[in-house]
Amino acid sequence: MKKEWWKESVIYQIYPRSFMDSNGDGIGDLQGIISRLDYLKELGIDVVWLSPVYKSPNDDNGYDISDYQRIMSEFGTMEDWEELLDQMHKRGIKLIMDLVVNHSSDEHIWFAEARKSKDNPYRDYYIWREGQNGEEPNNWGSNFGGSAWELDKNTGEYYLHLFSKKQPDLNWENPKLRNEIYDMMTWWLEKGIDGFRMDVINFISKVDGLPNDKPKPGKKFASGSKYYRNRPRIHEYLQEMNEKALSNYDVMTVGEMPGVTPELARQYTGEDRNELNMVFQFEHVSLDNGPNGKWDFKPLDLRDLKTNLTKWQNELDEVGWNSLYFNNHDQPRSVSRFGNDSKYREKSAKMLATVLHMMKGTPYIYQGEEIGMTNVRFESIDDYKDIETLNFYKEALNDGWSKQEALESIYAKGRDNARTPMQWDSSEHGGFTEGTPWIKVNPNYKNINAAQALKDPDSVFYYYKKLIELRKQYDIIVYGKYNLILEDHPEVYVYTRSLGEQTLLILCNFYDGTPEVDIPAGFLESEHTVLIGNYEGLQGSGKISLRPYEAQVLLFK
Ligand code: TEU
Ligand code: CA
Known part of the structure; x- marks a missing residue:
């Protein structure tokens, strides 16, 4: 098996909105990250994956991009970003950027043009269809609830959005669009970045004809995902992207892929296939879903986790490469989900870190995981900010759930569990901001924070640090x-x-x-x-x- 730097690395994910606010507006920013780089250096991580920092109206916290080559003004400027890259490289830390190209924002200039008229040169950058008998072109549901189609009154056609209606799907069938994306990627690669994490990258090829799917009993909209996940041209697109952009640089790639199986991952990550280095699989973070999906939660059976992770370990062995994660900005906190966040918080946080970091693959740490941050329980729905959570709450109440039932699901599974501000110290708002944070800090920040962890040689933080060091010392771990x-x-x-x-x-x-x-x-x-x-x-x-x-x-x- 080939030795590669990205196999020997540990990656740390930063969700910039919630990491560190430098100017008191309550929103994390690039200068805030720069001010905490020594903390990351102390932890010993090799690579940072930065969630989107591009210009965005923030319908989905930056995963709705209105300009791929500008920085979101709330986060800073391109000069700040360059300083960040420079300061990271000075400390021997690599930077991988989030690439969100299944969809753009509806405020992207391409979409503003596309919606002007049916013959606009950018029309074909997106996926437009006529309605069927006064209804949507097909019955697919959006991943954030409701239909996956939105009627554009001006031109009388619908556009596809697998996520929010402010996230229209890009049309990868169009070679002009594909080339624009490869050029944009090259522009970032030329700036010296070290790779990309690719958002829902296995969604970019849709089945011809966009056929109807079968809805679950009593539901209006169907999933549709079997017609857009891992579909016909996906390998062709990834190989083309590799050839036209990635292959010219020594960079790493990880493709986020809901619905990916080990069989498919052997293709996506196969060392001779020139597609991606690794994928984020979802099977192991879906084992506590009930029959009706993530909000319908049930306790994890450890045997299911063992069977699943073992399947991934074995099937990719000597063929591809695994990414190892329990946490990210979309998942509840693992210590609350798979461990014990009350009596055994530190013990169980360390145990979960051990089981993951000792497997074969590249481990990912999500901000706050290294100090054992936990889920949050806000009393009121008004304290939640995530579009997926808020849409779920509305739909659940419509479907007859009580408010408390809906909140219990949010407590267990909501994405804002991971998005409360990083807890730096025991001062107000956990030292994240001197203003009012955009989302409330977890009230447990006085006991759980980085400053305290740094003072305690037995902390979760130093345990992670040691795991990372061991990886450098023992080839067998890699x-x-x-x-x-x-x-x-x-x-x-x-x-x-x-x-x-x-x-x-x-x-x-x-x-x-x-x-x-x-x-x-x-x-x-x-x-x-x-x-x-x-x-x-x-x-x-x-x-x-x-x-x-x-x-x-x-x-x-
Ligand atoms: O997430 C992909 C995705 O499928 C999510 O909907 C995820 O499964 C969900 O949060 C769990 O229910 C990526 C990003 O990581 C996420 O933050 C974005 O909202 C989404 O794509 C759209 O860009
Ligand atoms: Ca700020």
Whole structure:
């Protein structure tokens, strides 16, 4: 397997609106990030993935871009951005930018032109259709609720928007549009960035004819996703993008891909295919969804998680490459979701970090994860800002849910769980801003914050730092082969990695019980060292007895 810098890296995601405000307007910004780079340096991460900082009317917090080559004024200027890149590179930190090209903002000049008339030169940059008998062109639903089509009164046609109606889908069938995008990417690459994270990039090719899908019983709109995820021309587009833009630079790419399977990921990330380096898969963050999707939540069965992650580890082995994540700006906080955010917050945050960072793939840390930030429970819907959350709340009430029921789903699954401001210290608003933050700070900031973590050698922060250091010291953590053991155990996740003569044994207890773990004979008798763990030493003889949320990593050679 080829050695690559992006396999040996740990990536840290910054959601700029919520990271650090430098000028008191309550909104995080580029100068704010610059002021915290030494913190990231201390943590030891190699790469920052920056969520969108481009010009945007912020219908979806920057994932609706009105100019791909300008900086959002709330975040700063292009000079600030250049200073950021420069300051990062000075510290040996790489920068990957978010590329959102399944859709633009409806305020992009292309769309402003396109909607002027049916024969406008930009018309074909978007996906327009006539209505069917006075209704939408097909029955697809938007990912944010309602129809995926919006009627444009002026020209009498509908345009497709798989997300909000302020996010019209771009028409990748049009080679002119594709070339504009490759040129724009090249323009950023020439500025010296180190790669792209590509938003819903497996949605860009739609099936010809945009056929109707079957709605769930009692629903007006159908998903439609089987007609736009991983569809016919996707590999062609990615290979073309690679050839025309990416292949000229030493950069990394990660494609966000809802609905991707390991079989497909072998194609997207296959080392001989010239598409992407890795993908973000969604299967493992959907295991606690009920039959009606994310808001219909159920507890995670650890065995499902083991089966799923093991499938990804095995199927991509020696063929492609995995990305490893539990958190991002769309997901609830993992310590609240898969760990225990009350009595065992620090223990379980460390355990989750261990289970993830010891797998084969490139680990991603989402801002605040490294200090064990938790979900939030705002009392009033008025404190929520996310478009997906607000649309869900309205629809749920229409469908007869009580306000409390809808809020409980939001507490468990809402995207704003991840978007409350970074908790820097115990001063007002967690040190994020001197003004009024655009979204309230999690009230637990007095106990959970970076300043406190930096003072405590036993903190979650220093545990992450050590995990990152270990990755630099041991090739086996990057390149070793994964093997699941104790498959059917309902409480513990135990696996090995092996490379040459060495074996790593990773033991993780996902609950607050004290299970006895029967590890294969011979293991503990042979010479070993503990690389990292969230309790001192191992307990038990013969059988290991794990303590609540215990994690241990043992190296045998
Ligand atoms: O997310 C893709 C996506 O499918 C999301 O709708 C995600 O699944 C959802 O939040 C979970 O219910 C990407 C971005 O990460 C997200 O922030 C954007 O809102 C979305 O694309 C549109 O650009
Ligand atoms: Ca600001």
